[in-house]
Amino acid sequence: MSAVQRAHTWEISDSDDESDENKPSSSSGTILDQDTCRNESNTSAASSSSSAPVEDTNISGDGEKSSGRNSRSRRRRTREEVQDEQEMRRAAKEKRRQEKEKLKEEKLQEQQRRKEAAVRVNQLKPENLIKSLTVQIHAALLQDTGCDVLLRTLDGLQWRNCIENQDLPNSIRWTRQDLQIEDEAKNGDIEEDQVLMVISHNEFEDMVTSHKTVTNQSAPIGDVYEGAEPLLQHLYKYLTKTAGKFVTILVISHQQRAVSWDEDDFDFHLSQHHLDAEELLVHLQLYWNVTLNFLFGWQEVTDHVVAVTKALSKRPYKALCGDPDLGFCMDGSWSAGVRVDRDGHGLAQVWTRQIQQLNRVSPALAKAVTSAYPSPSLLLQAYEKLSSEEERRRLLADLAVVGGAKERRVGPELAGRIHRLLTSQNPHLLLD
Structure with a gap:
């Protein structure tokens, strides 16, 4: 039993061994197949890797050929050329920066100029300029008690005034501060050309008498006469020494003013010195440019001084507004002006307005003329081409006027006026 079992065991073991022997063969075959596949894959990979360097070699060869062509066409820059190009770029950049700085500086300067011009215009306005005016009164006028009226009025208006001795006795003159000098401590006063000389009626009669008695008829008119009354002699010397002054003599009379100032009042105040006074007045006005005003009391003298002060404060601003360089022309049709651009746009409308100025x-009608002849030069050329004067006068007569219920023509009357306007050499010729 045991033998049978043992035999059976061996059989089983033999079969197992056989099966085991058979297994390695199958597994080996499988291993061989896998090795074969691996070898084939390695062979294909090797073949591909062996072919890749060939392609790389070809590409590198083509690159060397193309780089060679580029090297032939474009030469490599040297260090000096690179530095020169950098210097040029830096110079161009610096130039642009300087131009930008220059434009900025010019803009700031223009703004500063405009600001200064605006400040100057504001200072020249009468309400501001009158604050810089100083009324200088001669000390001799303080001897008259009526001078207090003038001083109180100037103080009430808060105007500058001072008392000082001047070259011309009994005089009142004006000075104003120079606006171009900002430092008030510096002597930048400008003396006005208006001078007042305040005298009494008795002093004026003395001047008339002195002029009549000491005038040397053989001497040239306008000379300073020796022996004249001191007040008149001071006036002559002052006018001789200072040029460009306009002196006005204020004659004070303490009598009451009549209702109207006529020739009878003048004769009354001058009494029998009427003719002699007229001679003195003509002499002073014609040869010395001196005028006389007859006033009653210091109140009228004060009013005259105030009026002259206000007029002097307005004069610089009026002169500035009258400057042709000041562009104050308004835009708009209501201002009766035509705007002309730099390219000439608007000249046709100016030409139409010029024709329209005729009565x-x-x-x-003006549009009909300017449509046929868009400029005055074209119309003058058309006049020159005609042989007779009658044809020139009637050149524009048959032009049709567009507008209105019925057809019209310019007509010979207007055509003749336009012809005289453009061809006449007489500035005083009446066109109508």
């Missing part, structure tokens, strides 16, 4: 010329 009894409507815009339609």
Whole structure:
């Protein structure tokens, strides 16, 4: 039993061994197949890797050929050329920066100029300029008690005034501060050309008498006469020494003013010195440019001083507004002006307005002329081409006027006026 079992065991073991022997063969075959596949894959990979360097070699060869062509066409820059190019770029950048700085500086300067011009215009306005005016009164006028009226009025208006001795006795003159000098401590006063000389009626009669008695008829008119009354002699010397002054003599009379100032009042106040006074007045006005005003009391003298002060404060601003360099022309049709651009746009409208300035010329009539001849030069050329004067005068007569209920023509009358306007050499010729 045991033998049988043992035999059976061996059989089983033999079969197992056989099976085990058979297994390695199958597994080996499988291993061989896998090795074969691996070898084939390695062979294909090797073949591909062996072919890749060939392609790389070809590409590198082509690159060397192309780089060679580029090296032939474009030469490599040297260090000096690179530095020169950098210097040029830096110079161009610096130039642009300087131009930008220059434009900025010019803009700031223009703004500063405009600001200064605006400040100057504001200072020249009468309400501001009058604060810089100083009324200088001669000390001799303080001897008259009526001068207090003038001093109180100037103080009430808060105007500058001072008392000082001047070259011309009994005089009142004006000075104003120079606006171009900002430092008030510096002597930048400008003396006005208006001077007042205040005298009494008795002093004026003495001047008339002195002029009549000491005038040397053989001497040239206008000379300073020796021996004249001191007040008149001071006036002559002052006018001789100072040029460009306009002196006005204010003669004060303490009598009451009549209702009207006529020739009878003048004769009354001058009494029997009427003719002699007229001679003195003519002499002073014609040869010395001196005028005389006859006033009653210091109140009228004060009013005259106030009026002259206000007029002097307005004069610089009026002169500035009258400057042709100041562009104050308004835009708009209501201002009766035509705007002309730099390219010439608007000249046709100016030419139409020029024709329309003639009497009894409507815009339609003027438009008819300017449409046929867009400029004065073209119309003058058309006049020159005609042989007779009659043809020139009637050149525009048959032009049709557009507008209105019925057809019209310019007509010979307007055509003749336009011809005289453009061809006449007489500035005083009446066109109508």
